[in-house]
Amino acid sequence: MLRAYRSSEVREAEKPLLEQGVPLMERASFAVATAAVRELRSRGHLVTGSQVLVLAGGGNNGADALYAGAYLAARGASVEIVRASDSVHAEALATAKESGCALVDSGKDGILKAARRAGLWIDGLAGIGVRPPLTEPLSSLVTLLEEERIAAPDEPIVIAVDCPTGIGVDDGALVGPVLTATVTVTMGAPKPGLIAPPASRVCGRVEVADIGLWFTGEPAVATLSGSDVADLLRVPGPTDHKYTRGVVLLGTGSDSFPGAAVLTVGGALGAGPGMVRLDSPEVAGLVLRRYPEVVTGLGRAQAVVLGSGVPATETERLKAPLDRALEEKYPVVLDAGALELVKTEYTDLPSTVVLTPHAGELAELLSARGEGITRQDVEAAPIRAVRLAATITGATIVLKGASDVIAGPDGPVYSQPARSHWRAVAGAGDVYAGLLGALLASAGEDLARSGRGYGKPALIAAAASWIHAEAAHSDGPIRAMDIVDGIPAAIASALHD
Numbered sequence: 295m296l297r298a299y300r301s302s303e304v305r306e307a308e309k310p311l312l313e314q315g316v317p318l319m320e321r322a323s324f325a326v327a328t329a330a331v332r333e334l335r336s337r338g339h340l341v342t343g344s345q346v347l348v349l350a351g352g353g354n355n356g357a358d359a360l361y362a363g364a365y366l367a368a369r370g371a372s373v374e375i376v377r378a379s380d381s382v383h384a385e386a387l388a389t390a391k392e393s394g395c396a397l398v399d400s401g402k403d404g405i406l407k408a409a410r411r412a413g414l415w416i417d418g419l420a421g422i423g424v425r426p427p428l429t430e431p432l433s434s435l436v437t438l439l440e441e442e443r444i445a446a447p448d449e450p451i452v453i454a455v456d457c458p459t460g461i462g463v464d465d466g467a468l469v470g471p472v473l474t475a476t477v478t479v480t481m482g483a484p485k486p487g488l489i490a491p492p493a494s495r496v497c498g499r500v501e502v503a504d505i506g507l508w509f510t511g512e513p514a515v516a517t518l519s520g521s522d523v524a525d526l527l528r529v530p531g532p533t534d535h536k537y538t539r540g541v542v543l544l545g546t547g548s549d550s551f552p553g554a555a556v557l558t559v560g561g562a563l564g565a566g567p568g569m570v571r572l573d574s575p576e577v578a579g580l581v582l583r584r585y586p587e588v589v590t591g592l593g594r595a596q597a598v599v600l601g602s603g604v605p606a607t608e609t610e611r612l613k614a615p616l617d618r619a620l621e622e623k624y625p626v627v628l629d630a631g632a633l634e635l636v637k638t639e640y641t642d643l644p645s646t647v648v649l650t651p652h653a654g655e656l657a658e659l660l661s662a663r664g665e666g667i668t669r670q671d672v673e674a675a676p677i678r679a680v681r682l683a684a685t686i687t688g689a690t691i692v693l694k695g696a697s698d699v700i701a702g703p704d705g706p707v708y709s710q711p712a713r714s715h716w717r718a719v720a721g722a723g724d725v726y727a728g729l730l731g732a733l734l735a736s737a738g739e740d741l742a743r744s745g746r747g748y749g750k751p752a753l754i755a756a757a758a759s760w761i762h763a764e765a766a767h768s769d770g771p772i773r774a775m776d777i778v779d780g781i782p783a784a785i786a787s788a789l790h791d
């Protein structure tokens with residue numbers, strides 16, 4: 295599991311080490327220099343003779359970059375320094391100069407010329423001490439460099455020290471200029487913005503440098519790996535039968551969107567529940583032709599999925615299965631049309647109810663509940679939006695997108711990235727709803743006993759997102775049914791992880 299901690303928690307973790315005199319900055323800058331060497335070598339360049347640009351701001355981040363520049367100069371690189379503040383770390387600057395690094399003329403032309411000469415930039419303009427948007431003069435400098443980076447015929451390698459300058463380190467927001475990185479070398483632990491969208495998109499590959507920091511508390515944001523998913527999966531044993539493995543009931547599909555029933559059933563069956571029930575008479579024939587193992591009609595279930603392919607005007611029929619699940623405390627997935635119910639009637643939900651909106655649906659839901667929030671607001675700061683929605687509704691929220699962002703009313707936020715963006719096709723969300731329902735059904739009895747869920751539904755939803763991303767992994771176009779077909783292998787790969 296990737297665990298991201300906020301800057302305040304990072305500073306707490308660093309405090310005892312600094313008091314003991316542990317040379318954190320030395321470790322940090324060495325990790326940056328090592329990453330730079332690796333990037334140069336992987337592209338067939340020698341360090342000796344490579345042209346490197348150190349972008350040094352006024353904080354410790356700038357000092358890290360300067361010391362890294364000093365290492366590279368000592369190994370034969372030709373290093374130039376842009377001094378972006380009057381108060382750069384004096385000792386680090388002196389060390390860099392002694393090692394042969396040269397200061398660049400700080401006018402626009404001087405900076406651009408140096409940027410064009412260098413194949414590798416080290417971004418030490420600002421680290422976790424900065425809250426965006428950047429102010430002048432840093433704002434103009436970052437804009438200039440980012441434009442140059444994009445326009446350059448051979449894009450430079452950009453190594454961000456701790457974080458790309460300008461990102462919302464703690465909330466993953468992107469407001470104002472940022473310098474996009476090829477690699478981010480982050481100290482001690484990732485920060486939320488390095489693993490949560492939209493900021494995670496400008497971080498390149500994230501490498502965590504172990505500088506000796508120790509974290510004990512719950513992370514602010516986490517990303518599950520295959521082995522975390524394996525820990526959550528319930529593998530059947532010799533005493534299991536179809537009812538112990540979990541039954542999932544689907545109220546999905548309609549005359550208007552019959553295919554949604556096929557896709558949700560496919561998603562659910564892929565995850566291997568004991569049984570899938572379908573309570574959608576108008577589409578039962580279609581589903582049975584494809585999946586004869588489906589049992590039609592209402593009946594006992596350990597989890598319920600409602601709303602995929604059901605128009606918002608036809609939600610009346612979803613209320614009976616929803617009421618029953620709420621009464622029996624079984625987990626519920628409310629997708630697509632069923633989200634309508636949360637706008638007006640079902641306003642106080644337990645966290646065992648999981649809402650699965652995309653950004654537009656989440657904005658509509660929040661607006662209906664009195665928060666003036668647009669789709670753009672949700673996309674600009676997804677962590678904030680899911681937390682707000684979880685707090686207002688009481689439910690667990692899965693915001694679907696290039697990365698799924700998941701939160702319950704408490705516990706960490708999970709950010710689960712897509713493996714490929716071919717996944718963005720109609721019906722992929724329906725597959726997700728079915729898959730999630732089946733995973734919740736396997737934990738349904740436990741969830742019903744433990745009451746409001748205590749973070750477990752969010753964890754299970756994150757596992758569903760991992761499996762869905764893995765199942766949708768592709769180098770070329772895919773259809774939603776290909777995701778259905780990929781689920782069993784994705785689960786097997788988690789179990790082998």
Ligand SMILES: NC(=O)C1=CN([C@@H]2O[C@H](COP(=O)(O)OP(=O)(O)OC[C@H]3O[C@@H](n4cnc5c(N)ncnc54)[C@H](OP(=O)(O)O)[C@@H]3O)[C@@H](O)[C@H]2O)[C@@H](O)CC1
Binds near residue numbers: 354
């Ligand atoms: N934590 C660890 O374990 C370790 C941390 N280490 C490193 O320390 C880094 C944190 O260092 P830090 O605290 O000095 O902050 P950092 O980001 O370099 O500088 C902030 C500067 O930016 C400026 N500024 C602020 N807001 C701004 C804005 N909106 N727009 C424009 N400017 C703005 C502000 O200037 P001011 O405005 O205050 O004059 C200030 O000069 C951390 O990321 C890591 O690299 C390692 O060395 C060792 C282990």
Ligand SMILES: Nc1ncnc2c1ncn2[C@@H]1O[C@H](COP(=O)(O)OP(=O)(O)O)[C@@H](O)[C@H]1O
Binds near residue numbers: 697698717722724725
């Ligand atoms: N840019 C993207 N890259 C990868 N996956 C994406 C992207 N945008 C959306 N997705 C995924 O595609 C699916 C879309 O779901 P949804 O919007 O509900 O569509 P539908 O209702 O047609 O199934 C979700 O699983 C989401 O995570």
Ligand SMILES: [K+]
Binds near residue numbers: 355420459
């Ligand atoms: K930086």
